[in-house]
Amino acid sequence: MTLLYNGGYLQDDQATIASLGIRPYATIVVLGDQVLNEQAQQTASGNEEEVGCLSRIQKVMDQSQTWEKRISTLEQGDIQDKDEVLYLSEMLMRALITLDGVVCPSSFTTARQQRRDVVHLCQSLLDRVDSLKSSYQDGKKENGIDELA
Template sequence: MSLPGLKDEPLRSNMRPGGAFIQGPNVAVEGDGSIASFPSSPPGGAMIKINVSHGSSLHEVQLPAQSTFRDVKKLLMPRTGLDPQEQQLFFRGKEKDDEEHLHIEGVKDKSKILLLVDANSGEKKHEEIRQEEIKNEEEISKGSEAVAGVRAEVDKLSQRVIATKMAVDGGHKVSEQEFLVLTELLMRQLLKLDGIEAEGEAKMQRKAEVSRVQNYVDTLDSLKARNANPFESVSVTTEWATFDSEEENVNASSSSTSTKVTQDWVQFD
């Protein structure tokens, strides 16, 4: 149901094959790629066309008379490639603020507006880029410091892992508690590394430290298994030695029997 005096006016926009957007009178493309739409003219209002001069170019823009100069900038952005903050709009020789309304400032159908590029916009962009680079460097520095802190703790634990390995290799029995404590401490360092936000070089450092800690955990698992069966390898060696001894006895017995038979044949002859 329509209100008296209010006509339904569809949103006018076009799409080229492949999804390319063509600006309509009531729509514009935001800086982030999103589409902004302006309301149709209210009862008693009107759509106006204004001419915007930009260098040697002249852009015709259609929008509601009650729109703001910010709305004009949004419509000009896809045509000029300038972000709204880079644009300066002048009407009757005066720069207009973004929040000022066209109809209040006297802009009418076929009025002419001058568009200039803000001279400070380049410096502003450069400053924004510089600040972003500083922020990234600070984040990388924080990440590297955090990884370095974990690395120092892992260095201490690595000495205990080495000492444990030497003990097991030497045939000494190591307490089960030592393996449990060392493994737990190393897993805590892995959790710390997982919680570090890192980019760039710091991210590579974190990855290398994670691999290092995991190797120590694997080493402890292997040592723990050997520590539980310290005489396993000795037992195997003894069994092979016994087998070799029995084989030598069999060979000796066979040799003796062969000699005896030979002697018997000699006596028979």
């Protein structure tokens, strides 16, 4: 969900209405997807908030699958691009931080299980990237070239 006021997006979730300069009778536009009853019923809790958690988790899952393909490509060939390895490492760390920000109450069993699965996927991908980093560093050490940061 995103809030739009006076032509700009409200970024600070913790700010008060007064600190944002919003006056009485102002118009605030709420942007977001409406949860369908069918979507909510597919979750164990039947709660619309769980659907929101699931959609945030699914975005990370979709990104992770893309990164998995890139990691597989790097594992098959000679690691030429150290920046690609560093990029993947950074993106996987960001994905884990994003997943840490998804708070799933204990009643959201479907979302909690999916979050757990995606965290395990990201961690295993990060292990593979770390292995690529070490093999790159080992190859560079043998050749007397600077290490990967």
